[in-house]
Amino acid sequence: MATALMMVVTGAVFGVMNPAEGTFQAQPEVSDMQQRLRVAASSLYKDLVMGGAGTYSGSAVGALSNFFAPIVPYRIGTLAPDPAAGVFYRPDAISIAFVPTTASQCTIREAMPQPSSEIKVNAQPGCPAGDPLCGFDAGMRVLIFDDGGSWDTFTVTAVQSDALHLQHRDDVLSKAYDVAARIAQVAQHTYWLRSDPESGTFQLMHYDGYQTDLPLVDHLVGFQLEYFGDPQPPALLKPVSDPKGPWTTYGPKPPALGVDNRSDTWIAGENCAFRIDGGTGAQVPRLATLDGPAGSLVRLDPSILVDGPWCPDQLAPSRFDADLLRVRRVRVTLRVQASLDALRGPQGALFTRGGRFTGAERFVPDQEVRFDVTPRNLNLGR
Secondary structure (H helix, E strand, O other), rough: OOOOHHHHHHHHHHHHHHHHHHHHHHHHHHHHHHHHHHHHHHHHHHHHOOOOOOOOOOOOOOOOOHOOOOOOOOOOOOOOOHHHHHHOOOOOOEEEEEEEOOOOEEOOOOEHHHHHHHHEOOOOOOOOOOOOOOOOOEEEOOEEEEEOEEEEEEEEEEOOOHHHHHOOOOOOOOOOOOOEEEEEEEEEEEEEEEEEEOOOOEEEEEEEEOOEEEEEEOEEEEEEEEEEEOOOOOOOOOOOOOOOOOEEEEOOOOOOOOOOOOOOOOOOOOOOOOOEEOOOOEEEEEEOOOOOOOOEEEEEEEEHHOOOEEEOHHHHHHHHHHHHHHHEEEEEEEEOOOHHHHOOOOOOOOOOOOOOOHHHHHHOOEEEEEEEOOOOOHHHHO
């Protein structure tokens, strides 16, 4: 009887301890999942809030959205860019460009042919004293763009200070840039979801637009992006002949009436954002007004981000849908899972990918966070 009583008491003790053991295994994993969410959210927020920051010294000041789309829903860069495969929208990828705090922002001094291997620059008042190269140095990522919506990025591989030359060997330029095209240091960030069910690899990846493409967060099973934009089409703020911008509320300014860009397929006086009205002969917006509450942003349906009009035109290697110029807010949804399948239950509402455990005391459900980011430069105009 004594032995039987002892066995009953011992079994009861172990029955109490077993759930506690499951809790002790689960709680560290919960903390790790929360940390992974913090890292992913912090990285995305930091770069998104800077998205579109443009040059702020010299004659060409203003947000990059006055020239081209600095936030696009696909992967861009030197390695495996999505446009090369005809992809211009992905719900699980975003590329962000901005000009960081830098003295390296000026204009090119001579017209640059497409296969050019060097760039001559005009030093601006904001350039460091005694540095005719305005801070440009070997290894720096550089952006070149113009008023027509064309843009290219490349890497400076060498400098020749005596001749004010910058040599590049990264990308073939998409067009021949004329005198006074802008050149500046650039920061590029692409975030995309790597999903490989066969190997069980689910990662948030970060790509710098050049050579570095590395995992940022492991066991991320959900990465969704939504875009909200200005429902109003772009409008002209001043004559395009004015030497100093911004000329439009957003988007590249059109050429003057009767002037042909010669570098795109639009007729004289038109571009991807503006057309000539057949009745009045005036330059009017090419984009439509979107339905939505007055004074508020509207969700941009993915279908309007891939149907054109294309900037600078439909033949340009660096083309983008003109409606991407509307983007003013980005909604990000992140979802992480437990790293051990022993802590995941059957696939369903709690688990994107099912595990092999059936006891609820060790369940660690997926964690999800959703947040909106308003890139301040696309709204305030830097």
